[in-house]
Amino acid sequence: MLILVLESSCDETSAAVIEDGRRVLSNAVASQIPIHARYGGVVPELASRNHIRDIHPVIDQALAGANITLEQIDGFAVTCGPGLVGSLLVGVETAKGLAFAMDRPCVGLNHLEGHLTTVLLELDGVDSPTFPYIGLIVSGGHTDIYIVHELGRYTLLGRTRDDAAGEAFDKVAKMLGIAYPGGAEIDRLAASGDPEAIKFPRPMLHHDGFDFSFSGLKTAVLQHIEAHGMPEDDAALADLCASFQQAVVDVLLRKVMRAAKHHAIPRIVISGGVACNRQLRRALREAGAREGNEIFIAPASLCTDNAAMLGAVAAHYLAQVDLDRFSAHGLKARGNMPLGESLRTPARVHN
Numbered sequence: 001m002l003i004l005v006l007e008s009s010c011d012e013t014s015a016a017v018i019e020d021g022r023r024v025l026s027n028a029v030a031s032q033i034p035i036h037a038r039y040g041g042v043v044p045e046l047a048s049r050n051h052i053r054d055i056h057p058v059i060d061q062a063l064a065g066a067n068i069t070l071e072q073i074d075g076f077a078v079t080c081g082p083g084l085v086g087s088l089l090v091g092v093e094t095a096k097g098l099a100f101a102m103d104r105p106c107v108g109l110n111h112l113e114g115h116l117t118t119v120l121l122e123l124d125g126v127d128s129p130t131f132p133y134i135g136l137i138v139s140g141g142h143t144d145i146y147i148v149h150e151l152g153r154y155t156l157l158g159r160t161r162d163d164a165a166g167e168a169f170d171k172v173a174k175m176l177g178i179a180y181p182g183g184a185e186i187d188r189l190a191a192s193g194d195p196e197a198i199k200f201p202r203p204m205l206h207h208d209g210f211d212f213s214f215s216g217l218k219t220a221v222l223q224h225i226e227a228h229g230m231p232e233d234d235a236a237l238a239d240l241c242a243s244f245q246q247a248v249v250d251v252l253l254r255k256v257m258r259a260a261k262h263h264a265i266p267r268i269v270i271s272g273g274v275a276c277n278r279q280l281r282r283a284l285r286e287a288g289a290r291e292g293n294e295i296f297i298a299p300a301s302l303c304t305d306n307a308a309m310l311g312a313v314a315a316h317y318l319a320q321v322d323l324d325r326f327s328a329h330g331l332k333a334r335g336n337m338p339l340g341e342s343l344r345t346p347a348r349v350h351n
């Protein structure tokens with residue numbers, strides 16, 4: 001069973017070929033980061049235009065990478081939401097067009113479901129967790145903790161009440177004059193800094209639930225810069241980055257460990273762009289070893305947006321498609337899309 005998966009929810013155009021819902025045969029990604037960096041964030045109109053330019057070359061690249069032709073694809077899958085509607089539209093309409101042309105089924109997927117289930121793929125050096133597991137999504141748009149009971153069944157335990165963790169990284173980076181998206185650069189700068197140099201707040205740390213809040217921390221960084229001026233040298237910049245990063249990591253870590261304990265589920269998965277953060281990965285692995293939790297983190301290249309991350313859910317939903325009743329006709333781009341609605345997206349066509 002070969003599936004072609006498309007993902008274009010934000011500023012990455014991606015296509016992947018997945019075999020049997022587990023094996024990533026290819027995963028082509030065209031990033032638009034250099035295009036948006038000069039504006040300090042994603043410009044939706046530019047994003048859609050570049051998806052249109054990139055989508056077919058990216059599909060060709062994915063097919064060539066898997067050494068197959070379009071005729072060999074058994075089914076198509078595409079992210080329908082959540083994301084930027086103009087961006088999503090490009091992937092959705094392309095997938096529908098291919099599905100019609102090739103007379104194959106096509107399902108619409110939820111982007112977050114992809115992040116949550118990436119570790120179910122066959123990955124070098126990373127085992128797959130058994131169900132249920134605790135899944136933390138930390139990206140530019142989301143900071144959510146779920147229980148993943150099985151594919152398609154999730155319970156939301158908590159989420160950010162304001163900024164997402166990645167958004168906080170990007171906004172602090174902007175304050176420091178670091179180009180968008182600054183998360184990875186803060187990670188790099190923080191490596192030589194002292195995480196205890198500046199005492200930043202740990203928002204919601206002692207709050208009982210599993211919700212997060214990062215806008216106060218962002219303001220605390222701004223106030224620190226206003227009071228002390230911009231870091232005057234590389235060492236001061238590194239200390240500020242390390243101290244901010246440690247505040248985010250402490251909160252994420254504490255909440256996800258507490259969720260695992262509270263629900264007696266020892267398996268923890270983290271995903272989304274911020275899951276690339278080396279200090280978060282290290283701290284979580286250490287905490288897991290200490291507390292007896294199993295930690296599952298995909299390689300960094302599969303944590304930021306890409307199509308392969310949706311391979312497991314794509315196979316799951318395609319297997320449920322009743323070809324006589326489903327049509328890709330009704331697939332629509334959806335800016336907001338609650339988790340667990342993947343299969344409901346296609347319109348039912350009654351013959």
Ligand code: KG4
Nearest residue numbers: 139140141166181183187273274277304305
């Ligand atoms: O999952 P993703 O590629 O896109 C969304 O779905 O949002 O996540 C992008 C986010 C950005 O905010 C970026 O700054 C952040 O992930 N990010 C990082 C790192 N790499 C990417 N944040 C902290 N440390 C990193 N190493």
Ligand code: ZN
Nearest residue numbers: 115139272305
């Ligand atoms: Zn994402």
